[in-house]
Amino acid sequence: MKRLLYPLIASALITIVPFLLTFEKGQNIVRGLFGYEYFALLLLIVYVKDAIQKKMPACAGMTVGFKARKILAYALLLSVSIIVLFTIAWLDLQNLLAIKNWSIGWRGILPFATCSLSIAMVWKIKPFSFNAICFILFVALMFHLEANNRYAAQPIAQFPTIDYLERIAPKPVQRKHVADDYKAKYMVTDSVTITRDYVDTLRNNVIILVESWGVPLDINRFDSQLKAFNGIPMTAGIHNRMYSRTRTAEREDLMLSFTVDSLRRRDTTFLPKVYGAMGFETHYLYGGDSLEQWRYKYIRNIGFADVFYGNGLDDNDMVLKVDSILADSTKKHFIAWTTRKTRFPMAEFPDIYGSDVDGVDSAYAAKLRQTLARVAEMARKHPETRFIVQGDHNPILSPVEFQEKFYKRWVPFVVLN
16 A cells, blocks of 8 residues: 555645645635646656666676667656656646746746655655556546546546646637627527417418528628518527537427327427418428438428428529419418528538638628528518528538637527518
8 A cells, every 4th residue: 555655645746736836815726636647657667667677687788689678668768757757747837827827937946846756755665567557547547537526626636738738729719608799689599499489370481491500600790691681570589409400400490399108108299280280281392302311201200291302403493482382372381491502511612621711601601691582582572471580500511610600509590571
């Protein structure tokens, strides 16, 4: 036990001393009790030092040969381990000082003092075998993870290198929490019941799912998108999607209720079935193939009386199709249409993540503007019809820099007429 206690105390010394010397009143003590990386290196240093000592008598007077090369390799490993120990201690000190924006000054001697003292503490102890070292490190890591789940405010181990890499890594754009300017100007909701909240049982309803229409971080960009609907009675906002999948959004938007009985059997009621029972003609339209997103499997279960796949028709052709259905004023219609124009990856940019970001942005903006303009034309032409327009998910399968222009899993919705 003493053999294990010395490396633990030595690693704790390297970890805690610089923290105590930079501690300020009122500061939260979220700091590991021992340094996991120091602990591993100290065990390795003792192991390698012992291996060198065991080889030395057998190699006396030997200048070449396998055993001499092996001793040289062990000596090199020992040197590297000691250098790495000092380096990690230096990084750990930098992490502490960066939090406070302090200069290093006299504190620069701390890594050298604590590491030297720690090596001296463990130098004479009996080493563990290499397998035992691996087992000890595994147990220590599992103990740390379990304790961290229970007492997150006081971790058992400290990982200076991970903290350093996290500190110097580029910080991603905040894309999950909607800014206050959106909340002040638009309806912002976590609800996924937009369609069922706004469908009208007394007139035609057209539910439009716009492919890859996400909420831009720049509210001015969103304002400019909505200008397509100027002059049309409109309610606009944004809502959250749990999953970034078109097929999930199609089912989610058309769901009326979801129940689980006492036997844990699930049952879903979809709006097309309900509206079909009320005498509506129910239609599903998609310009692509039925195999995309496995639509042939789930669309038929949603309850549409009429399903149309364009097998390559673009959004302009599909607008004409919707318009022709609405031209029949003898019946009430419930229409669901999923667009394709802004789908990723775009034909012009087949390299999903390596394409030119500005080019992708420009093409996306132009295509989205065209789709929204065509939807607006239909809404103006059919003021007696309720249009509910939503995005299916934020732009994915596109360059990361372009994705970072949009909130993650937030999509717009617009209710017209």
